[in-house]
Amino acid sequence: MGFPLLSLIILTPATGAAVLIFLRSDDAVRWTALGVTLVDLALTVVLLAGFDTATHEMQFTEARPWVPALGITYALGVDGISALFVFLTALLGSVSVLASWVAIERRVKAFMISLLAMQALMLGVFTALDLFLFYVCWEAMLIPMYLIIGVWGGEGRVYAALKFFLYTLAGSLLFLVGVVVLYFQGGETFDMLVLMQQDLPFGVQSWLFFAFLVAFAVKVPMVPVHTWLPDAHVQAPTAGSIILAGVLLKMGAYGFLRFSLPMLPEATLYYSTLMLAISALAIVYGGFLALAQDDLKKLVAYSSISHMGFVTLGIFALNARGLEGSILQMFNHGITTGALFLFVGLIYERTHTRSIAEYGGLMKVAPVYTAFLALFTLSSMALPGTNAFVGELLVLSGAFGANLAFGAVAILGATLSAAYLLGMYRKVALGPVRVRAGPTLRDVNAREMAAILPLAAFVLWVGLYPKPFLDIIDTSVTHLLVEVQSRGRSQ
Amino acid sequence: MSAAVLYQWVLASLPEIVVVTGACILLILGQLIRRGQEHLIVWASVAVVLIAALATFLLAGEVRPAYSGMFIVDRFAVFFKFVFYLATVLTFLLSRKYADIEGIGISEYYVLLLFSLSGMMIMASATDLLSIYVGLELMVLCTYVLTGFLRRERRSNEAALKYVILGAVSTGMFLYGVSLVYGLTGTTALDGMAAAVTGGRRDPALLLAVVFVVAGLVFKIGAVPFHMWLPDVYEGAPTTVTAFMSVAPKAAGFAVILRVFLNPLVAASDVWIIVAAIGVVTMALGSFAALVQDNFKRLLAYSSIAHAGFVILGVVAGGPAGIASVMLYLLIYAFMTLGIFAVVVMMRNGDFSGEAIPDYAGFAKSHPGLAFLMLLFLFSLAGIPPTAGFFAKFYVLVALVEQGFVALAVVAVLLSAVAAYFYIRVVMVIYMREPERSFDPALTPSVRATLALTAAGTIGIGLFPAWFLRLAQTSVFGG
Numbered sequence: 001m002g003f004p005l006l007s008l009i010i011l012t013p014a015t016g017a018a019v020l021i022f023l024r025s026d027d028a029v030r031w032t033a034l035g036v037t038l039v040d041l042a043l044t045v046v047l048l049a050g051f052d053t054a055t056h057e058m059q060f061t062e063a064r065p066w067v068p069a070l071g072i073t074y075a076l077g078v079d080g081i082s083a084l085f086v087f088l089t090a091l092l093g094s095v096s097v098l099a100s101w102v103a104i105e106r107r108v109k110a111f112m113i114s115l116l117a118m119q120a121l122m123l124g125v126f127t128a129l130d131l132f133l134f135y136v137c138w139e140a141m142l143i144p145m146y147l148i149i150g151v152w153g154g155e156g157r158v159y160a161a162l163k164f165f166l167y168t169l170a171g172s173l174l175f176l177v178g179v180v181v182l183y184f185q186g187g188e189t190f191d192m193l194v195l196m197q198q199d200l201p202f203g204v205q206s207w208l209f210f211a212f213l214v215a216f217a218v219k220v221p222m223v224p225v226h227t228w229l230p231d232a233h234v235q236a237p238t239a240g241s242i243i244l245a246g247v248l249l250k251m252g253a254y255g256f257l258r259f260s261l262p263m264l265p266e267a268t269l270y271y272s273t274l275m276l277a278i279s280a281l282a283i284v285y286g287g288f289l290a291l292a293q294d295d296l297k298k299l300v301a302y303s304s305i306s307h308m309g310f311v312t313l314g315i316f317a318l319n320a321r322g323l324e325g326s327i328l329q330m331f332n333h334g335i336t337t338g339a340l341f342l343f344v345g346l347i348y349e350r351t352h353t354r355s356i357a358e359y360g361g362l363m364k365v366a367p368v369y370t371a372f373l374a375l376f377t378l379s380s381m382a383l384p385g386t387n388a389f390v391g392e393l394l395v396l397s398g399a400f401g402a403n404l405a406f407g408a409v410a411i412l413g414a415t416l417s418a419a420y421l422l423g424m425y426r427k428v429a430l431g432p433v434r435v436r437a438g439p440t441l442r443d444v445n446a447r448e449m450a451a452i453l454p455l456a457a458f459v460l461w462v463g464l465y466p467k468p469f470l471d472i473i474d475t476s477v478t479h480l481l482v483e484v485q486s487r488g489r490s491q
Numbered sequence: 492m493s494a495a496v497l498y499q500w501v502l503a504s505l506p507e508i509v510v511v512t513g514a515c516i517l518l519i520l521g522q523l524i525r526r527g528q529e530h531l532i533v534w535a536s537v538a539v540v541l542i543a544a545l546a547t548f549l550l551a552g553e554v555r556p557a558y559s560g561m562f563i564v565d566r567f568a569v570f571f572k573f574v575f576y577l578a579t580v581l582t583f584l585l586s587r588k589y590a591d592i593e594g595i596g597i598s599e600y601y602v603l604l605l606f607s608l609s610g611m612m613i614m615a616s617a618t619d620l621l622s623i624y625v626g627l628e629l630m631v632l633c634t635y636v637l638t639g640f641l642r643r644e645r646r647s648n649e650a651a652l653k654y655v656i657l658g659a660v661s662t663g664m665f666l667y668g669v670s671l672v673y674g675l676t677g678t679t680a681l682d683g684m685a686a687a688v689t690g691g692r693r694d695p696a697l698l699l700a701v702v703f704v705v706a707g708l709v710f711k712i713g714a715v716p717f718h719m720w721l722p723d724v725y726e727g728a729p730t731t732v733t734a735f736m737s738v739a740p741k742a743a744g745f746a747v748i749l750r751v752f753l754n755p756l757v758a759a760s761d762v763w764i765i766v767a768a769i770g771v772v773t774m775a776l777g778s779f780a781a782l783v784q785d786n787f788k789r790l791l792a793y794s795s796i797a798h799a800g801f802v803i804l805g806v807v808a809g810g811p812a813g814i815a816s817v818m819l820y821l822l823i824y825a826f827m828t829l830g831i832f833a834v835v836v837m838m839r840n841g842d843f844s845g846e847a848i849p850d851y852a853g854f855a856k857s858h859p860g861l862a863f864l865m866l867l868f869l870f871s872l873a874g875i876p877p878t879a880g881f882f883a884k885f886y887v888l889v890a891l892v893e894q895g896f897v898a899l900a901v902v903a904v905l906l907s908a909v910a911a912y913f914y915i916r917v918v919m920v921i922y923m924r925e926p927e928r929s930f931d932p933a934l935t936p937s938v939r940a941t942l943a944l945t946a947a948g949t950i951g952i953g954l955f956p957a958w959f960l961r962l963a964q965t966s967v968f969g970g
Contacts, residue, residue, distance in 0.1 A: 067957045069964060070889065110859065136876040143870055146915070150923050151855075158923050162915060169875075169911055173904035176885070180892045180900065 005047055006060050006076040009086065010123045012040045013093065017116035026108040030101055033112040037094040037119065044090040051083050053471045056479035058129060058193065059083075066133070071189045075129040080476030081257050081327060084469065085126045085250060088334045091454065092246040093119040096239035098451035099342050103238055103349055104152055111152055114144040115239060122247050126254065131179050131190040138251065139172050145240070145248070153235040160228075160235035167218050167228040175215030178208050182263065196262040199487060205267035212260055219252030220308050223282045233301035234354075238345025241297065245304050246338035250330045253311045257327070261315070262480060265488035268318070275316035276402065280409040282309030287416030291423075296344045296354045299424055300337060303380065306413055307333050307388075313410055314395035318484060322398020323477045328469060329391030332379070332462060336388060339376045339455040343369070346448060350441055356427050360434030366443040370429040372452055379459045381421045382414065387462035503557035503564045505550065506543040506572065507612050513539030514605035521598020529598070530587060536601040537583050540608070544576045560680050561619040567968035570818055571615035571746040574825050578739040579608045581829045581944065584937040585836045586731045592839060592933065593729060595640050604735065607633035611743035620669045620679040620704070623747050627665070627711065630740055631658050637735075638728040650727025657720045658710070665707025671700030681750060704751065705765070711744035712799050715773040722780075725792035726846075730839060733788060734832030737795045742821045748806060749814055750968070767807045771902055774800030778910040787835060787848050790913060791828075794872060797910050798824060801887060804903055808890035811967045816883075816890040819963040823871075823883040823952055830945030831868040833938060834861065840933040848917060853926025861932065862921050864946050871949045873914040874907050879952035886960065 016036030023029050052059060058077030066074045078086060096115055104111045121144070124137030142165055150161030179190075185204055186195045200208070218225045229249075233241050261268050286306030293299040311333070314326025346369065347362075348354055363370040379386035382393075392414065400407035444452065462469055501508065517535055524531060547569055555564040582604060590600060610629030617623040635658065639651025673679050675697050676687035688697065710717040725733045752766070777797030784790040802824075805817040838845025855862035871880035884907065891900045952959050 065957075067960060069957065069960050070886075107856075110855075136881070139876045139881070142875060143866075146918075147922060150919065158919055161923075162912075162919065165915055166908065166912060170905070170908040173908050174901065177888065177892070177897065177900045177904055180885075180888050181897060183889070184892055 002060075004062050005043065005050075006078065006127045007062055009040060009043045009047065009090070010076075010120050010127065012036060012043065012120075013116040013123070014120040017113045017120070020109055020113050020116070023109065029109045029112050030097070033116060034094065034097045036116060037090065037097050040119070041087075041090040041094050044087045047078070048083060048087055048472070051078070051472060053080070053475060056080065056476045061129065063129075066130075070132075071183075071191070072132045073130050073191065074133060075191065076127045077129045078127055080473045081480070082126045082254070083472055084327070084331045085247070085254065086123060088250075088331055089119060089122045089126065089247050091458075092242055092334060092338050095338060095342065095451045095455065096242050098447060099242060099345055100237060100239040101447060103345060107151065111148070114147050115243075118144040118148070118243060122243075122251075125251055129192050131182070131192055131195065133190075134192070135172075135176060135179055139169075139176075141248070142168060142172075145244070148240040148243075149232055149236045152237045153240065155235070156231070157235040160231040163228045164232040167225065171215040171218035171225070174211045178211035178215075181211075182208060192258070196483070198263070200264070202266050202270075205264040206270070209260060209264050209267035209271060212255065212264075216252040216255040216260070217278075219255070220249060220312060221252070221305065222278055222309075222312060223285050223305070226282070226286075226305050229305065230298050230301045233304075233341075234295065234297045238341060238348075241301075241341040241345070242338045245300075245341055246334040249304060249308055250334060253308070253315060253326065253330055256312070256315050257323075257480070261318075261484050265484040268316075268484060269488040272316045272318055273403065276313060276399070276406045279309045279313035279316065280406040280413075282306065283313065283410050283413030284309075284416065287413045287420065291416060291420040293420075294356050296347070296356055296424070296428075297341070299356070299420065300340045300344060303417060303420065304333070304337055306417060307337070307380075309413065310392060310395050310410065313399050313406065317395070317398040317402035318481070319398050319401050320477060320481055321394045322402065323481060324470060324473050325391050325394025325396075325398055327473045327477065328462070328466065329388065329395055331469065332387040332391045335455050335458045335462075336376055336379045336386075339372075339452065339459075340380060342451060342455075343373050343376065346444065356424060358434065359428040360431045361429070362433075362441075363429045364433055365441045368443050368449075372444075372456060373429065374425065375456055375459060377421050377425045379463070381418045385460070385463045387459050387466075389463060390466045391462075499555065500557040500562075503550065503555040504562060504616075506547045507609050507616075509543040509546055510539060510605055510609040510612065513542070514602050514609070517598060517605065518602045521602065524598065529590075532598045532601050533583055533587050536605060537580055539605060540576050540580050540583075543612075544573065547572050547576075556618075558622070560682070561622040562613075562616050563618045564616060565968055566966040567750075567814075567818075568616040568746075570822075570963065570966035571742060572612050574742045574822055575608055575611045575615070575739050578735060578742070578825050578829060579604060581833075581941050582731055582735040582739075584941045585734065585829075585833055587937050588933050588935045589729070589731050589836050589839060593641060594643075595729060600637070600640060603633045603637050607637070607735075608739070611739055614743045615746040617747070618681050618750065620672065620681070620684075620751075623751075624662075624666065624669065626743075627747070628662065630743060631662075631711070634732070634736055634740060637732045638724055640729050640732065641727075644727070646723075646727040647729070648727075650724045653720055654724045657717075661707050661710035661717060664703050664710075668700050668703025668705075668707060671696065671703065675700060702765075708744060708748050708751070709769065712741050712748070712802075713796050714769050714799050714803060715776050715796075718773065718776065718796050721796060722789050722792040725795075726786060726788045730788065730832065730836045730845070733791075734829055734836065737791065737832070738825045738828050741795070741799065742825065745802060745806070745817055745821055749817060752806060753809055753814060763807060763809075766803060767896075767899060770800050770803030770807055771899070771906075772800070773797070773803060774903065774906045774910075776800075778906050778913075781910065781913045784913070785848055786846050787851075787917070788846050790848070790917070791831065791835075794910065794913070795828070797906070798872075801884065801903060801907070804896075804899060805887040805890055807899065808887070808894045808896060810890070810894060811964065812886075812890040812893055814967045815960070815963040816887045818966060819886055819960060820883040822959065822963070823879040823948070826945045826948030826952070827868050827871040827878070827880055830942065830949055831865065831872065833941045833945060834865050834868070837861075837932045837934060837938050837942075838930075840931050843931070848920055849924075849927075851917065851921050852924035853921075854930065855922040856926050857930050858932065861934075861942075864942055865921055866918055867946060867949055869914040869918050871953070873911040875911070877950070877953045879949050879956070882953055882956045882960075 290302035613626030641647035781793035871878035
């Protein structure tokens with residue numbers, strides 16, 4: 001066991017949160033939070049720099065006994081499937097702090113503590129190699145997120161927070177029973193690497209598959225358990241939306257990749273068509289819902305449902321292109337949708353409205369803002385040259401390889417996204433100046449640019465040169481696929 | 492009976508003797524003490540419990556049967572006694588200021604708590620239906636009186652009356668069951684019963700006897716269908732007594748249930764279905780009824796019914812893991828419940844009752860630290876990690892699944908999602924409403940100490956459950 005880099009990555013925001021308790025002034029709180037997230041970001045860059053793309057094995061592993069009587073360990077590690085998410089979490093952590101710099105006016109300290117606690121727990125989810133540890137982090141995230149939505153959210157925040165909490169809790173609790181069943185079926189261990197090697201009977205796999213599906217589907221969210229998402233997104237403060245869309249939604253898909261596929265390969269193969277169907281449904285249904293929205297935030301929220309449909313479509317295509325595409329697409333979605341929520345937040349801070357009908361001609365008033373908005377809008381609809389193009393193309397080609405019909409439906413969804421995104425951009429940016437604040441509206445300032453620029457850089461980097469990102473994913477995905485195909489069919 | 496045997500018996504029951512003697516001395520001292528010096532009684536009571544704890548600790552090394560098979564000191568009993576000590580000492584610490592505010596600061600209050608403690612200690616060690624009965628009655632007689640301690644308050648009187656009448660009925664049922672057992676098996680000793688039950692074919696009359704014994708015990712832990720008294724009594728009793736009752740007597744009830752059930756009745760397997768049904772219905776009723784409560788104490792009463800239901804599922808799981816899960820759950824429950832009650836007690840000051848949930852609106856704004864503690868206790872009661880409450884539920888689930896009761900586990904977690912709702916509702920009031928008036932909590936040093944200790948237990952056991960789990964596992968009887 002070498003240098004505990006992963007522990008350090010998790011403990012940095014956790015310690016930061018503890019330090020914030022003792023600070024008095026709001027500005028000190030803001031700067032400290034920013035500093036902590038930047039240090040954490042730097043650490044994840046170190047992690048990626050030291051990441052060995054040639055192996056599918058877990059790297060930077062650590063293990064210490066935690067509850068030996070039950071075989072629970074504090075075990076961490078990353079492979080190609082989780083490495084990018086660790087980085088994404090840290091990146092969006094810094095962006096969230098910047099995004100809430102002035103947007104959060106009351107109880108700044110408590111907010112930043114929640115934000116940092118959230119970050120530590122999300123990093124814990126992506127690095128845990130012990131099922132119990134994974135579950136603890138997964139579930140504990142509910143507390144800070146509940147507070148972020150419920151205390152600092154919009155008008156209907158209390159209802160939205162409660163709905164978010166109960167949906168995810170109900171899903172997770174079934175997952176918990178699944179975890180305990182898996183513990184006994186897998187020879188009384190919570191070690192995920194050991195559990196991935198178990199060949200469980202098909203009947204058990206089926207039950208576990210659906211127990212896990214409930215939890216993961218709520219987080220993704222898949223249709224029909226998606227209804228908490230628009231409420232949560234609309235009411236959450238900007239930073240909350242960024243974290244929700246950027247990282248939290250990835251956890252469900254990550255759960256499929258980490259648990260359903262390797263641990264329940266036979267059930268995964270058996271139910272893959274069903275999952276493809278639900279994914280295709282989500283793509284189209286989310287697209288139509290987005291088309292009908294007048295509220296900017298709701299539009300982005302529903303588009304997330306559609307985009308996450310692509311992710312699950314790629315996963316259950318169960319071929320290399322589909323899987324790689326969906327992991328890359330998760331990363332892309334985190335960047336792009338995180339940015340879009342940031343943009344919604346920026347304009348809302350200035351005009352105090354999110355109704356698309358009240359905007360218009362923003363390009364004349366805030367040219368820099370609209371230029372970047374154009375970039376992220378194009379990225380969201382997967383224009384060639386942007387990040388989402390690469391991901392979506394891979395997913396679609398994977399989907400066509402798996403099932404022609406669902407591939408065709410997904411294409412329809414992609415067209416829909418062009419319709420609602422271009423429509424939104426036209427109404428907001430072009431035409432006569434209709435915006436409430438009128439010509440006095442400020443364009444983005446330096447601090448806001450600091451949050452926007454790195455996201456924009458990733459949009460273009462992944463779009464133009466995706467190789468380094470795909471390299472990280474590639475080996476692990478290939479290995480995962482071989483495992484699923486061989487162990488799933490051999491029984 | 493030789494002097495040596497007598498010495499051994501006295502030695503085994505030394506902690507009980509300490510508590511009873513201490514209580515008697517305090518009763519006399521209480522009459523001599525002048526006004527304004529009541530705190531002496533508090534500290535003397537704490538000292539009595541600490542001495543008893545020390546004696547218990549020193550005796551914990553080996554198994555000591557005593558009084559011709561009616562009493563035993565084993566790790567199981569020791570574990571429960573420490574849960575009782577913890578609950579009692581924390582109740583003493585909480586009572587000091589509260590008793591002044593409510594005007595009940597007289598020595599009998601503390602003496603009754605001590606007698607009640609001794610009854611529970613006898614229950615934990617009892618290995619005969621008659622010694623169980625003696626402990627049980629000693630415990631409940633004291634709690635009857637404590638419930639009615641707010642003499643000027645109508646609902647306190649009403650609660651006490653209700654408690655006495657229903658309690659007497661349950662005691663009658665219990666005794667009837669005991670007499671049936673004696674008539675059928677010729678013994679009231681638990682191991683004698685075990686031999687009789689496992690020896691021959693199953694006797695329907697014995698099953699009936701068991702049902703009566705069960706009914707008597709289930710009443711004490713407030714499980715369905717004998718739960719009706721609980722919300723009224725919890726609401727009417729002084730809050731410190733409610734805190735005490737929701738933890739200690741409940742743990743004592745479970746200690747007896749574990750001993751009675753997992754010892755002689757393993758063979759009478761039909762009982763399991765009844766017990767499992769009681770557990771599920773209790774959880775469901777507690778969770779759903781709590782949803783509509785506006786009074787915090789009533790809410791906590793229903794919550795304690797729901798928790799009792801969950802613990803019963805641990806009894807259903809049985810085996811060493813099941814017993815250990817029940818014991819660990821009760822220990823953790825003691826920390827988080829006393830923690831949340833400490834907050835309620837603390838809120839009782841001036842025109843605040845601390846009982847109406849809207850009273851807590853905006854608490855997070857005026858007292859962020861205390862509000863955070865409340866958040867911690869409430870999330871722990873709801874079973875959200877990384878708090879101890881999660882680990883308690885988790886280990887019961889492990890025990891259930893190990894025995895193959897997966898369906899029960901699923902029902903249990905779904906009902907805890909329902910239960911989570913009403914805890915979250917209180918968090919919502921604390922954090923998401925605007926304060927209506929300024930708060931002035933009665934935050935004395937002893938209340939602070941209670942909060943610190945319970946919070947440390949709630950978060951500490953959650954993060955580092957290993958030691959406590961091993962403690963529970965090694966304290967399982969017969970192992």
